[in-house]
Amino acid sequence: IQMTQSPSSLSASVGDRVTITCRASQSISTYLNWYQQKPGEVPNLLIYGASSLQSGVPSRFSGSGSGTDFTLTISSLQPEDFATYYCQQSYSTLYTFGQGTRLEIK
Amino acid sequence: EVQLVESGGGLVQPGGSLRLSCAASGFTFSSYSMNWVRQAPGKGLEWVAYITSTSGTIQYADSVKGRFTISRDKAKNSLYLQMNSLRAEDTAVYYCARDENTRVRGVEVVHSYYYMDVWGKGTTVTVSS
Numbered sequence: 142i143q144m145t146q147s148p149s150s151l152s153a154s155v156g157d158r159v160t161i162t163c164r165a166s167q168s169i170s171t172y173l174n175w176y177q178q179k180p181g182e183v184p185n186l187l188i189y190g191a192s193s194l195q196s197g198v199p200s201r202f203s204g205s206g207s208g209t210d211f212t213l214t215i216s217s218l219q220p221e222d223f224a225t226y227y228c229q230q231s232y233s234t235l236y237t238f239g240q241g242t243r244l245e246i247k
Numbered sequence: 248e249v250q251l252v253e254s255g256g257g258l259v260q261p262g263g264s265l266r267l268s269c270a271a272s273g274f275t276f277s278s279y280s281m282n283w284v285r286q287a288p289g290k291g292l293e294w295v296a297y298i299t300s301t302s303g304t305i306q307y308a309d310s311v312k313g314r315f316t317i318s319r320d321k322a323k324n325s326l327y328l329q330m331n332s333l334r335a336e337d338t339a340v341y342y343c344a345r346d347e348n349t350r351v352r353g354v355e356v357v358h359s360y361y362y363m364d365v366w367g368k369g370t371t372v373t374v375s376s
Contacts, residue, residue, distance in 0.1 A: 171353075174362045176292070183342065183366040184284075184292060190351055190360035227292050231361040234306045236282070236294040 142166055142230050146239035152247040157218045161242045163211045163228035172232035175204055175213045178241075179224040187226075188213065220246075249273040249365050251343050256370030263333050263374070269326040269343030269367055276324040280346035282363055283317060283328050285339035285372075293339075296328065297346065311337075333374045340369040 143166035153159050163173065171191035176184040186195045188204035191211055201216040215222055223246050228239040255267040269281070283295040296317040297306040305317055316329040326343050344363035351358045 171358065172360065174360075176363075178292075183368055184344075184363075185366075186362055186364050189349065189362040190358060193349070193351060193360070195362075195364070225291075229292075229294070229363075234297050234304065234361075235308070236297065238292045238294060241291040 142169060142233055142235070142237055144228055144230055144237050144239040146226075146228055146242050148242060149240065150243040150245065152245045153218055154247045155218050155220055159215045159218055159244065161213045161226055161228075161244075163206075163213070163239050165209045165211075165230055165232075168208045169230045169232035171207045172230055173204070173206065173211045174229045174231060175202075176227045176229065177222075177224045178227065184227065218244075249345075251345065251365055251367035253341060253343055253367045253370035256341065256372045258373045258375065259333055260376050261334060261374055264329070264331045265333065265372060267328040267330065267341055267343075267370055267372070269328075271324045271326065271345075274345070274365075276319075277321045280361075281317075281319065281326045282344045282346055283326075284342045284344055284363070284366075285337075286342070286369075287336070287339040290339075295341070298326070330372070333372075335374050338372060338374050340371050342369045343367045 145164045147162045173191045175188040178184045192204045225241045225243045250272045252270045280299045298317045314332045318327045345365040347364040348361045
């Protein structure tokens with residue numbers, strides 16, 4: 142299952158509302174996870190099951206979608222949110238990640 | 248504290264072998280499926296291999312199938328990745344990651360969602376002559 146994210150990179154300002162899209166090559170129901178990775182750090186789980194917020198993750202992060210199209214939304218960007226975001230499907234145990242979306246400060 | 252610590256990385260020549268280890272602590276290792284995920288320099292995440300808690304199901308990415316072998320030792324609370332016939336494109340940071348699952352009741356069905364919730368800091372593998 143191929144996962145395609147868009148855009149590949151994005152410039153935004155603190156306080157902006159940002160949406161990142163992930164598309165699967167076939168239907169994966171809601172078996173979609175989102176991770177955040179800051180430079181030099183380990184990936185951190187944000188969202189599982191397309192829309193369930195992982196414990197400890199700020200509520201400004203939200204996820205939606207089902208089937209083949211999914212979105213990650215950050216409602217009001219904070220300085221610590223500038224990072225790379227990855228989607229990952231768990232519909233098949235042959236897991237696959239999207240190529241990543243780099244979120245940069247404008 | 249729940250923790251995963253990888254080791255065994257290093258510099259190896261093309262065609263060579265390396266065995267990575269991942270030591271788990273702070274949780275019941277034998278109850279969880281586990282993964283290896285890698286990240287080439289400046290690139291994105293690539294899932295490499297998966298093993299269930301009983302080693303009953305093992306999966307590999309096409310890029311490593313036939314060359315890499317994932318295994319685990321319950322007594323040592325450890326996960327392993329034996330890497331043979333290494334290529335330059337295998338150069339990456341290798342992470343082990345715990346595979347957690349949560350059951351969520353939907354409208355008509357109960358979903359069992361799987362996700363990687365705990366990651367080690369990684370070990371670096373460099374394949375070069």
